[in-house]
Amino acid sequence: MQRFSALSTRLAALLCSLAGLLILAGCSLNIEGKQSALDPKGPVAQNQYDIFIITLIVTVFLFITVGGALGWTMWKFRLRKGDDPRYIPPQTHGHPLIEIGLVAGSAALLVVIAIPTFGGILLKKNVPLHLVEDAIEVNVVGYQWWWAFEYPEHGFYTANEFVIPAGRAVKLNLRTRDVLHSFWVPKLAGKVDLIAGQTNFMWIKADEPGYFYGQCAEFCGDSHAYMLFRVIAKPEAEYRRWVRDQQRQTANLNPDTGPLYAPLLARDQWAYPEDKVLRGAEVFARACASCHSLNPASQTNGPNLAHFATRTTIAAGWMENEPDELFRWIREPDKVKPGNFMWTGFLRYNPETRTREVEMAGLDYYDLSDNEIEAVVAYLYTLR
Ligand code: HEC
Ligand SMILES: [Cu+2]
Structure with missing residues (x-):
């Protein structure tokens, strides 16, 4: 019996450390990684990053105070040589000051987290006034397992990659043609779901030109893990050129005037x-x-x-x-x-x-x- 339990303890320790290793293997220490939410490149992502840091500070504070109090108590009231092990020290259960203090303290900490969180929810849904005038609009449609992007102001579609002007807000209208998907470009903004039968809104802005990696973040069937996309932020002039180019026809679509789909490129x-x-x-x-x-x-x-x-x-x-x-x-x-x-x-x-x-x-x-x-x-x- 003795030997068995020693063995099972070791086995459990081994399994735990293996599981820990697997979990750690999913983490990257590279804060600037392709899909790192810890490297915000626009105001929406920055706001969400700030909320994360506030939450982190509050929770670390809680961890240190609660854990510290626990550790201190365990140390201070540990069993010493000569102590009577049946002795129970005076209890403080029902002490109104301590209990009200703990409830009020926890509530205050929740308020500290709630205020910026509600602010963040409002910010993410509406383009701020000073950016609205310059904003562009893109309709995003999720399909199993790819993305369509429509520029309604310019009348064209593209897929899986879209170009935005750096420094301008981009209003996104999110819809799905089939199941739930979730639009996520970690460096520009947190996730918003695409839900059948309704349109969800969000906006993004890239402060500087860049190439941003996005991913569907809601399990949507067989190839969900391969449902990626890119947001490419370009300087204003290049963005405008891109829009003009995308509106151009590239193949002969009229069967009466030429061979079907003959290329128009020289x-x-x-x-x-x-x-x-x-x-x-x-x-x-x-x-x-x-x-x-x-x-x-x-x-x-x-x-x-x-x-x-x-x-x-x-x-x-x-x-x-x-x-x-x-x-x-x-x-x-x-x-x-x-x-x-x-x-x-x-x-x-x-x-x-x-x-x-x-x-x-x-x-x-x-x-x-x-x-x-x-x-x-x-x-x-x-x-x-
Ligand atoms: C039955 C419909 C269907 C037919 C027929 C079809 N495709 Fe596709 N194609 C799709 C769908 C759906 C996708 C998106 C797949 C995905 O990424 O999940 C796709 C994706 C692609 C892509 C990648 C586009 C991108 O931006 O990622 C290319 C290129 C492509 N198809 C070329 C072709 C060519 C060439 C043919 C003919 C030889 C063809 N397809 C026939 C439905 C079709
Ligand atoms: Cu998806």
């Missing part, structure tokens, strides 16, 4: 041979256009690809936008992001046959050859 700027690019346009029309719009002004079931070549990432921030990665993504999107609708297509439940029928076929159905995929990669890089 031929001498194509990075691939002509026959490959034109074959790619055909593949796109056949296997991709049902889900992807090449018109910057319209949004369909998949990410808008009108300016795909100007983006830095693929697959909602999960891969770099470069040819090998793009090839792999089109060849096996289900391996990159499990459950992905680009592979499975969109199904619809038919109540009559009581089965799920294919409403829009995915790449699993099209079974593209490597040649066709290379061609469509060549074509996609003309969409600038």
